[in-house]
Amino acid sequence: MSITPSGNPPRTGGRLRNEDAHHSVLEATAALLVENGYGALTIEGVAKRANVAKSTVYRWWKSKPALVMDAYAHETATRVPEPDTGTLAGDLTAFVADLYRIGRDPVRTKALTGLMAEAQLDPAFAEAFRAWVATRRELVTTLLTRAVTREELPATTDLDHATDLVFGPFWYRLLVAHAPLDPADAKAHVTTLLRALAP
Amino acid sequence: MSITPSGNPPRTGGRLRNEDAHHSVLEATAALLVENGYGALTIEGVAKRANVAKSTVYRWWKSKPALVMDAYAHETATRVPEPDTGTLAGDLTAFVADLYRIGRDPVRTKALTGLMAEAQLDPAFAEAFRAWVATRRELVTTLLTRAVTREELPATTDLDHATDLVFGPFWYRLLVAHAPLDPADAKAHVTTLLRALAP
Amino acid sequence: MSITPSGNPPRTGGRLRNEDAHHSVLEATAALLVENGYGALTIEGVAKRANVAKSTVYRWWKSKPALVMDAYAHETATRVPEPDTGTLAGDLTAFVADLYRIGRDPVRTKALTGLMAEAQLDPAFAEAFRAWVATRRELVTTLLTRAVTREELPATTDLDHATDLVFGPFWYRLLVAHAPLDPADAKAHVTTLLRALAP
Amino acid sequence: MSITPSGNPPRTGGRLRNEDAHHSVLEATAALLVENGYGALTIEGVAKRANVAKSTVYRWWKSKPALVMDAYAHETATRVPEPDTGTLAGDLTAFVADLYRIGRDPVRTKALTGLMAEAQLDPAFAEAFRAWVATRRELVTTLLTRAVTREELPATTDLDHATDLVFGPFWYRLLVAHAPLDPADAKAHVTTLLRALAP
C-alpha cells in the first residue's frame, strides 16, 4: 500500500533520509486528519505541524492522497492477513469483524472516507484507489472460492456480486454515517451474507 | 431536494429573477460535471460557461454542492415516487431497477458521487447530505414495513440493516466503479435481497 | 453648489418627488460621513441608512461626490457671503475666521477632505471640484482687489499667489491634520498674511 | 520612506528574493500611475503589467499606498538632504526650489496627490502618512531653528505655523491644480516667506 519507493537506487553517496522527519510527517498527517478531517488537510499544514519543510513532504509523497494512504498503512501496522478457518462462516466472521473494527479507529475511518472522496474528485488517483480496493476484494473472492471448493456455496455463485455484498453495506455505513459503526453490527452482516449466499 | 427557496416571500417590487440565467447555470453545471467531473467543477467556471456573473451564481446557490444538488434535481425532473405494487418482490424490483438506472445517466452519476465526496470533505454539507439520504432511505423502510404488515417478512426484521443492504452495494459500485453499473445487475441484487430477508 | 436640478421642469404628471426621501438621504450621508469617514461611505450604505432604494439615490445624485457636495451645502445652510468691512484687515479677519470655523464642524471637515481626495482619484470630478474651488477663490480675489483699489496693497500684488497663501495653509492643516484646527489659529494666519502682503 | 524591510533579517535559508520582479513591479506602478492616475491603479493591474503573480505583490507590499510610497521612493532615488547654506534665504530657496521640482515629475506628483487622497480615505494609512509628513516638516523646522539661532528670525517665531506656510501653498497648488506648478513660482513663494517671517 505504501507509495514510497522501495527499490534500492544505485546510491553512490549523499546524505541519508531523515527517518525522524518521515515519522513526524505521518504523525502530523494522522493527527490533523482526526482533528480537522480530510477536507481541511493541506500539505502546507502538515509540513508546519511536523516542523518540516514543504519540499520535504513533496519529496517523499507526490500528493495528498499518497500521503494519507501512507498514514493509513502506518496506522494499520501489522495487518491480519487472509483468514482461513476452514469454514465459510468462520472466514466471513473473521474478515467482517476485522473490517468493522475500522469504525473504531478515527484515523483509519477519516483516511478511508477521505480517500474515497479523493477518488471521486481526482481521476488519476481513482485508478490507484481502485487498484488498492482490488487487493482487498481479492481477499474476499479467494475466501469465497474456497467455500465453493468445499461445496459450501453453489458453483454458480456470482463472486463479484457476493463481494459487493460484503463491502457495500460496510462502506455505505462508513460514508453516510447515519448511525455509528458498531462491531456488533458485523454479526448481523455475516448472518445476512450466509443466508443470501448459502440458502 | 432543491436548495433554492420555494416559498413566496412578500415581494413588494423589484426586478424579477431571470429564469434564463437560472437554467443556463444549471445546464452549465450539468455539462461541466460530465465533461470534467465534480472535482474540476468551479463556481467561476460555471459562471463563465453560463455567461452569467459569478455573483449571480452566489446569489442563488450558496456553495458548489448546493448548486450540484439543484442540477441533480433539475435532471431528475419527474421522480418516480414510492412504488406500491402489492408484493415485496414487486416493490423491490421497481425501486432497485429505478436506482440502477442512475448508472446510465452521467449527470446524475457524477453528481451523486461528487456529493458523496463533498460530504466527506465538508462537515457542514455532510449534515444536509445525510438528511437527503434519509428521505431516500425512508422510501425503502416504508416499503419494507408494508411487507412486514403483509407478513412477507418476519416482524423481527431489522429495517435499518435491510435498508443498508439495498443502498450499500449500489453506492459501492457507483463509487468504486470497478465494473460498469448495469441495469441488469438490479435483478441479481433483488434476488439476493429477497433471499436474505425472506428465507 | 447644489447638483440637484433647481429649475422647474414642465411636469406633466406622475408621482411627486418625495421630499422626505431627499432629506433622509442627505442626513444619512452626513451621519455616515462623520461616523465612518468619506472612504467608507457607499451609496449602498446611504440608501440602507436612509431607508431608500439605491436607485432613488442614483436618480437625484449621479455620484458619491455629488451627494457629498449636496450634504455639505445642506450643512452650510445660510452662508456668510463675501465680507466687506472697508479694510483689508477686517475683510481677511472675517473671511479667515469663517474658514477656520469649518474645523469645528465634523460634517464639513470630512466632506471637504473627502471631496479633495475624490478630486485626486476621479479626473471627471476633479474638474467640477476645481470649478467649486474657483468660486471660493474669487471671493478672496475680489476682497484683495478692493484692497488694491484702496491702496492698502501695492498694484503689483500677485492676486493668484496671494489667494494661495490664504487657502494653502488652511487646507494643508485640514488634510494632514498634524494638529487640531483651532479657530484661534485664524488670527495668526491673518497676521502673517498682512505682513506678507502689505509690508 | 520605504515600507519594505531594509534591515537584514536573520536569514537561515530560502530562495532569494527576485530583484527583477521587484523592479518590474515598481516600474509598472510608476507607469500606471502616470497613465491612469492613482485612482485607477489596482494591485491586480500592477501585477499583470509587471508580469508577476498577484501574490508576489502582496508578499512585499501590504497595500496599494505602501506600493506607491515605494514607487515614489524609488523614483526620488538620491534625495537632496537638508540644505545648509548659512542664511535663511539660501536655505529656503534651496528647499522650496527642490520642492517645486516635484511638479515637473509626473510620477512623484501623481504619487503624492494619490497618497494624500488615500490618507483621507484610510485612517490606518493616514497615520503612516502623517509620520512621513512629519519627517519632511522636521527638515524645515530645523532650518528655521538655525535661522533663529543666527538671529535672522525673532525668537518668538511660531515654527509650526511657519512650516505650514512653507508646505501649505505648495500642496494646495499640487492638489487643486488650478494652475501648473512652475519652478519659477518657487521664487515668489520664498520672497513671501521671508517677508512674512523676517520683517
Added chain:
DNA sequence: CGCTAACCGAGACGGTACGTCAAGTCTTAAC
C-alpha cells in the same frame, strides 16, 4: 579525509479559485 551527492530548512514564485463587496444599470410592481 576530503569529495560529492542527496538531504533538509526556508521561503519566494507564478498560478488558480475562493467568497465578498460595491458600483452602476436595468426591470418590474406599486402608488
Added chain:
DNA sequence: GTTAAGACTTGACGTACCGTCTCGGTTAGCG
C-alpha cells in the same frame, strides 16, 4: 412617471494553497 425593491454584470478585493523552484547549510559514504 416617480418610487421602491432588488436582480444583474462587472471588476477588484485580499486570502489560501497549490506545486515548483532556488537557495544555504548539513550529513553520510566512497574513494
